[in-house]
Amino acid sequence: MISFHQVNKHYGNFHVLKDINLHINQGEVVVIIGPSGSGKSTLVRCINRLETITSGELIVDNVKVNDKNTDINKLRRNIGMVFQHFNLYPHKTVLQNITLAPIKVLGISEKEAKETAMYYLEKVGIPDKANAYPSELSGGQQQRVAIARGLAMNPKIMLFDEPTSALDPETIGEVLDVMKKLTKEGMTMVVVTHEMGFAREVADRIVFMDQGRILEEAPPEEFFANPREERARLFLSRILNH
Amino acid sequence: MLDFSIIVDYWDMYMQGFGHTVKASLLALLGSLLIGIVIAVFRIAPVRPLNWFGAAYVEFIRNIPLILVVFVFFFGFPALGVRLDSFTAGTLGLTVYTAAFIAEVIRAGILSVPKGQMEAARSSGLTYLQTMRYIILPQAIKIVIPPLGNQFINLVKNSSILGVIAGLDLMYFGDLISSETFVTFDVYIFVAMFYLVLTVPLSLGVGFLERRLARSR
Numbered sequence: 001m002i003s004f005h006q007v008n009k010h011y012g013n014f015h016v017l018k019d020i021n022l023h024i025n026q027g028e029v030v031v032i033i034g035p036s037g038s039g040k041s042t043l044v045r046c047i048n049r050l051e052t053i054t055s056g057e058l059i060v061d062n063v064k065v066n067d068k069n070t071d072i073n074k075l076r077r078n079i080g081m082v083f084q085h086f087n088l089y090p091h092k093t094v095l096q097n098i099t100l101a102p103i104k105v106l107g108i109s110e111k112e113a114k115e116t117a118m119y120y121l122e123k124v125g126i127p128d129k130a131n132a133y134p135s136e137l138s139g140g141q142q143q144r145v146a147i148a149r150g151l152a153m154n155p156k157i158m159l160f161d162e163p164t165s166a167l168d169p170e171t172i173g174e175v176l177d178v179m180k181k182l183t184k185e186g187m188t189m190v191v192v193t194h195e196m197g198f199a200r201e202v203a204d205r206i207v208f209m210d211q212g213r214i215l216e217e218a219p220p221e222e223f224f225a226n227p228r229e230e231r232a233r234l235f236l237s238r239i240l241n242h
Numbered sequence: 243m244l245d246f247s248i249i250v251d252y253w254d255m256y257m258q259g260f261g262h263t264v265k266a267s268l269l270a271l272l273g274s275l276l277i278g279i280v281i282a283v284f285r286i287a288p289v290r291p292l293n294w295f296g297a298a299y300v301e302f303i304r305n306i307p308l309i310l311v312v313f314v315f316f317f318g319f320p321a322l323g324v325r326l327d328s329f330t331a332g333t334l335g336l337t338v339y340t341a342a343f344i345a346e347v348i349r350a351g352i353l354s355v356p357k358g359q360m361e362a363a364r365s366s367g368l369t370y371l372q373t374m375r376y377i378i379l380p381q382a383i384k385i386v387i388p389p390l391g392n393q394f395i396n397l398v399k400n401s402s403i404l405g406v407i408a409g410l411d412l413m414y415f416g417d418l419i420s421s422e423t424f425v426t427f428d429v430y431i432f433v434a435m436f437y438l439v440l441t442v443p444l445s446l447g448v449g450f451l452e453r454r455l456a457r458s459r
């Protein structure tokens with residue numbers, strides 16, 4: 001579903017992604033962890049071309065992401081993205097946030113878009129907030145709207161970049177619960193997170209990054225019990241004992 | 243004491259001038275807002291030649307006096323074989339000139355919208371232009387309402403430039419009435435009052451909008 005072949009990326013002189021090779025199958029849940037500045041966000045943002053790669057090849061849903069002839073807007077329909085800071089549209093209601101892309105991009109009717117939106121709002125547990133503005137919601141509620149907004153496009157892949165890092169501890173759980181539900185439904189997911197409990201529970205694979213490289217890739221049981229890399233061990237001990 | 247018989251005797255002329263000033267202001271307001279938005283988007287769109295064009299427009303136009311921009315339309319266009327009456331030439335000049343300032347105001351507004359808004363919208367498959375239209379501009383407009391209001395007030399006052407090329411506006415008729423009556427002070431005080439009739443409500447309206455938008459977020 002997602003394939004990185006020898007992908008490199010530079011910001012000017014700064015080599016942010018180094019020889020990335022990563023293959024993610026349909027329905028797989030991959031959790032990316034690593035220290036701050038290791039390139040996790042950059043890696044995820046390459047998948048829907050929010051960042052462009054410098055060399056190598058990246059194929060998503062059988063499409064070369066960085067090919068000149070690729071219709072990026074068409075590819076992006078199939079890839080939902082959830083950000084650390086939600087990025088809801090503050091001038092639109094919850095319902096309008098969710099229906100905008102289905103109406104404007106997929107061209108479905110407003111009525112149908114609303115029904116779909118309500119379906120996903122039910123799913124994330126806040127149908128009663130349909131007509132609220134984002135600023136009237138808690139962080140956890142906003143993030144659940146953002147997830148519903150992504151799902152309403154009926155994507156094949158969902159990307160999450162630290163979806164709970166900006167949340168109060170009490171609301172982290174409600175967002176993780178929604179994400180867990182998604183993994184059970186077979187959604188292909190790439191998740192950057194520091195929530196090790198979540199990673200252990202739902203990930204099919206853990207990818208550990210440091211300084212722009214993928215240092216280790218393993219199923220969670222294996223990775224958490226016995227990380228091969230010294231730096232992964234160090235990272236885990238710091239994050240688990242903070 | 244002001245001689246109010248002037249305003250009574252010359253009411254028709256004042257009204258004609260007032261009408262043209264309103265018309266020129268409204269047309270220039272709409273036109274400069276449209277051109278200003280386009281130029282602002284040109285300046286920040288991820289397309290180099292458009293950036294250059296937008297920057298050239300702004301730097302060129304806002305750094306020459308308004309009257310010269312108007313002269314381009316009034317004297318320059320006829321030389322190219324395009325004849326414009328003085329009202330049209332003046333209004334066009336005013337539009338093109340004000341657009342440069344509005345473009346800068348709007349650009350600042352667009353840049354003040356958080357980057358995540360563009361990213362969220364683009365990653366949902368919206369095109370750059372759709373994102374501008376549905377997500378970025380509506381938020382930018384709210385931010386720029388106060389400075390935009392100032393530009394519109396300037397625009398109304400600047401429309402007096404039409405008087406210089408006999409553009410049938412308030413200023414033009416003020417000059418006319420003054421040369422017929424040999425009165426200057428009173429005549430122009432009445433002209434000023436007509437401008438105030440336009441600019442004060444505009445100013446209050448902007449304040450009202452600002453408060454309403456602040457509430458609706």
Ligand SMILES: Nc1ncnc2c1ncn2[C@@H]1O[C@H](COP(=O)(O)OP(=O)(O)OP(=O)(O)O)[C@@H](O)[C@H]1O
Binds near residue numbers: 036
């Ligand atoms: N636009 C940019 N220009 C230059 N350098 C950048 C840019 N964006 C990110 N970087 C650098 O690239 C490196 C990787 O950034 P990235 O955001 O991918 O890290 P991360 O692993 O997501 O970190 P965090 O856990 O803090 O979110 C960092 O050192 C960052 O400073």
Ligand SMILES: [Mg+2]
Binds near residue numbers: 041
């Ligand atoms: Mg990051």
